[in-house]
Amino acid sequence: MSTITKTDYNRSKIHPLKLTLWVGIGSIIMMFAAFTSAFIVRRSAGNWYEFELPSLFFFNTLVIILSSVTLHYSFQAFKTGNEKRYKALLIATFVLGIAFVVLQYMAWEQMTAMGATFTVNPSSSFVYLISGVHAAHVLGGIATLVTAMIHAFLLPYKPTPRRTQRFELVVQYWHFVDVLWLYLVIFFALNL
Amino acid sequence: MTHTINAVETLEDQLTREYGFNDHFHEHHHGDKFQSNFLTHYVFTMDHKMIARQFLMTGIFWAFIGAAMSIIFRLQLGFPEADMAWLKPLLGKWITVNEAGIGRLDPEFYYALVTMHGTIIVFFVLTAGLSGTFSNLLIPLQIGARDMASPLLNAFSYWAFFLAGVVMFFSLFLSTGPFSGGWTAYPPLSALPQASDGSATGMTLWIVAMSLFVVSALLGGINYITTVLNMRTKGMNLWRMPMTIWAFFVTAILGVLSFPVLFSGLLLLMLDRSLGTSFYLNEIVVGGQVLDRVGGSPILFQHLFWFLGHPEVYIIILPAMGIVSEVLSVNARKPIFGYRAMVFSILAIGFLSFIVWAHHMFMSGLNPFISNFFVVFTLIIAVPSAVKVFNWISTIYGSNFRFNSASLFSVGFVSMFISGGLTGIFLGNSAIDIQLHDTYFVIAHFHIVMGIAAFFGMFAGVYHWFPKMFGRFMNETLGKIHFWGTMIGAYAIFWPMHYTGMAGVPRRYYDMGASFDAFKHFTDLNKFITVAAIVVFFLQILFIINFFYSIFSGKKMTTKNPWGATTLEWTTPIEAGHGNWPGNIPTVQRWAYDYGKGGEDFIPQYIPLKNGENDHGH
Numbered sequence: 001m002s003t004i005t006k007t008d009y010n011r012s013k014i015h016p017l018k019l020t021l022w023v024g025i026g027s028i029i030m031m032f033a034a035f036t037s038a039f040i041v042r043r044s045a046g047n048w049y050e051f052e053l054p055s056l057f058f059f060n061t062l063v064i065i066l067s068s069v070t071l072h073y074s075f076q077a078f079k080t081g082n083e084k085r086y087k088a089l090l091i092a093t094f095v096l097g098i099a100f101v102v103l104q105y106m107a108w109e110q111m112t113a114m115g116a117t118f119t120v121n122p123s124s125s126f127v128y129l130i131s132g133v134h135a136a137h138v139l140g141g142i143a144t145l146v147t148a149m150i151h152a153f154l155l156p157y158k159p160t161p162r163r164t165q166r167f168e169l170v171v172q173y174w175h176f177v178d179v180l181w182l183y184l185v186i187f188f189a190l191n192l
Numbered sequence: 193m194t195h196t197i198n199a200v201e202t203l204e205d206q207l208t209r210e211y212g213f214n215d216h217f218h219e220h221h222h223g224d225k226f227q228s229n230f231l232t233h234y235v236f237t238m239d240h241k242m243i244a245r246q247f248l249m250t251g252i253f254w255a256f257i258g259a260a261m262s263i264i265f266r267l268q269l270g271f272p273e274a275d276m277a278w279l280k281p282l283l284g285k286w287i288t289v290n291e292a293g294i295g296r297l298d299p300e301f302y303y304a305l306v307t308m309h310g311t312i313i314v315f316f317v318l319t320a321g322l323s324g325t326f327s328n329l330l331i332p333l334q335i336g337a338r339d340m341a342s343p344l345l346n347a348f349s350y351w352a353f354f355l356a357g358v359v360m361f362f363s364l365f366l367s368t369g370p371f372s373g374g375w376t377a378y379p380p381l382s383a384l385p386q387a388s389d390g391s392a393t394g395m396t397l398w399i400v401a402m403s404l405f406v407v408s409a410l411l412g413g414i415n416y417i418t419t420v421l422n423m424r425t426k427g428m429n430l431w432r433m434p435m436t437i438w439a440f441f442v443t444a445i446l447g448v449l450s451f452p453v454l455f456s457g458l459l460l461l462m463l464d465r466s467l468g469t470s471f472y473l474n475e476i477v478v479g480g481q482v483l484d485r486v487g488g489s490p491i492l493f494q495h496l497f498w499f500l501g502h503p504e505v506y507i508i509i510l511p512a513m514g515i516v517s518e519v520l521s522v523n524a525r526k527p528i529f530g531y532r533a534m535v536f537s538i539l540a541i542g543f544l545s546f547i548v549w550a551h552h553m554f555m556s557g558l559n560p561f562i563s564n565f566f567v568v569f570t571l572i573i574a575v576p577s578a579v580k581v582f583n584w585i586s587t588i589y590g591s592n593f594r595f596n597s598a599s600l601f602s603v604g605f606v607s608m609f610i611s612g613g614l615t616g617i618f619l620g621n622s623a624i625d626i627q628l629h630d631t632y633f634v635i636a637h638f639h640i641v642m643g644i645a646a647f648f649g650m651f652a653g654v655y656h657w658f659p660k661m662f663g664r665f666m667n668e669t670l671g672k673i674h675f676w677g678t679m680i681g682a683y684a685i686f687w688p689m690h691y692t693g694m695a696g697v698p699r700r701y702y703d704m705g706a707s708f709d710a711f712k713h714f715t716d717l718n719k720f721i722t723v724a725a726i727v728v729f730f731l732q733i734l735f736i737i738n739f740f741y742s743i744f745s746g747k748k749m750t751t752k753n754p755w756g757a758t759t760l761e762w763t764t765p766i767e768a769g770h771g772n773w774p775g776n777i778p779t780v781q782r783w784a785y786d787y788g789k790g791g792e793d794f795i796p797q798y799i800p801l802k803n804g805e806n807d808h809g810h
Contacts, residue, residue, distance in 0.1 A: 014422065016341035016342070016418050016419075016422045016423060017341070017342070019341070019417075019418045019421060019422050020341055020342055020345070020414055020415070020418045023413075023414045023417050023418060023448060024410075024414050026448060026449070027410055027413075027414070027448045027449065027451070027452045028452065030448075030449050030450070030452040030453055031452035031453065031455060031456050033453075034452065034453035034456035034457070034496060034499070035456050037495075038456065038457075038460065038471070038492055038495075038496060041489070041492050041495060042471065042488075042489055042492055045487065045489045045491075045492070046487065047474075047486055047487025048487075118467065118468075118469065119467065119468040119469050119470070121470075121486060121487075122469065122470055122471050122486075122487070122488060125463065125469040125470070125471065126471075129459070129460070129463065129469075133459075
């Protein structure tokens, strides 16, 4: 093996699963890009009801940002050996994640109470649909958080490269659904 | 497992042992967990080579059904007066027999046939069957990887495709028939269950099947991209990759970026159909009743559909281009002409494919000034396409060309791509499109440039890599009959359609000869097309017979590298197990096209460079 001297090989150091996640995130971004472009195209065609985005949408934003912060520090604690903080912040993230989905449901109820029902006009249909598909992706993230919690509480604490790697995938996906929500809520606020 | 040195060690074995990369792959497996019994070996396999064969077999199944459908509607078009009662046992109530005993094809079912023919061939055969087969087979083998980045997702990709097929197949047997509103599924026909028989349950199943298909395409594409970027063996830099890998790589990127958009469009369509939203539907009058929807835009669906739909045609043609580049180079015994230009033209085509979608919508009421933009970008695609054609011709120019089934189909591909590409220049102009849109000219254009051409690429790939897949060769004589018959027959089918199209004969019409005096003089031409289609159909049956006969009784492969190719897939054992190489993974020392260099016929990629020798891959 040592006979190879001719070429200096630079093996990529990104783990294949991480790259898989990023490419998958790319395709999710394309789906939401399609939804939001459809929103703009449909709005420019006229016959479009305008309404105020319910306040819970903005409160929700704070919740999901906070969950990203807790997960970030949980991951830092995991890497630096602070087992207690790692577990506590992981549970906090999970609770905040559930809170986000519940609040999202309440936000939809707020919308319905305002008269912006699912079928009254495409403007409200789009908001339900896009935030609903996003909530489905958050639920997927919560499922990965559950896996991370099973690892945290059933396995002995050991920050091996393999477990760090797996936890990092959860963290990155969670940050992604957070940033995606920021984009969506800003998009709604500007375009409704 | 220790590597034993045989008494007669070949140069290849020696180089792989000395230079190869030991990834400790064989130390982890006690027995092979991927292929331990019949079910895990042949059915729920995670081995990319077996998944490739699953995609190919399923693709052949669908190709047979899609082609058979086209024969039935061609019979209707060519011989509208003929008795079709003999099809009654197959089609049942879709054939109505009158008092005189003359059977007629139900017009509603005719639409279902053309719709299903399009859906099946475009998605199930030329996307899953072509990309699924060859990306799976060749990406790990040619870049020197043990398997895909995620073998599990790869298996899911096949099974999502299989499920999509089950749902679509089931829809063929509904009493209201499968979806019949055209393969593009434009609303309002697709959005209103009451619009036609096929728009009811048939359309619901169509959406379910296509959603599963999107899942399959995404899982496959994500895997192909990751594998190409991340799993290459030592020394395999991007500029040393064979053209096939470049083509599959860009194809996968197109799929991952465009299929989610189709999914968005289908989700909106589903909500319009079942939950009463009005994304696409407005206050149109259906059966004397004004629909209870407000201001939806059916054009919106066309935008979403064609944002996938146009990259989709390159998802179909790029793998065929990659396969043809490789097969032409190997059989010309010359490096592919202008390797880098070939790569850049693939990238350019991939990029342009995302900004030309509205050329499918010139007649939809699109602002003519916006049309200008799309006309210009559409016509620019002619530039990278012409680069590719020039380079293919230059590759075979002056070579000592080996004429076998694979290389003949590759040459046929180039011919089809030129003929079909030239008519694309007509159709890309929004002004000429006023006359030509929705006529047989369009049918002729896309069948030649992406239907026949992509099938030719697929045939070239099957004939060329058949030994790699099954350890045997296909019959060459039958292969050549298959080629010449299909080549002449395909032109006989589609060339005349240019003339009928220019005269204005519309596509998708059930019966144009008898009902329209203006088109009466095409009656004989229509008969000719139908006869040619039937002949070509039976030639494909010949191919299927050759294919299955050769799997079991073809000439056996006795050497690892029968075509004298440089790429890594020919360094694996004839019966390669899971992990592809029994010992080390070979490392790559040079680019993939060292043919006729320094007086040698070919130099495989694992052979180290001689002192002072230049590598093209840097």
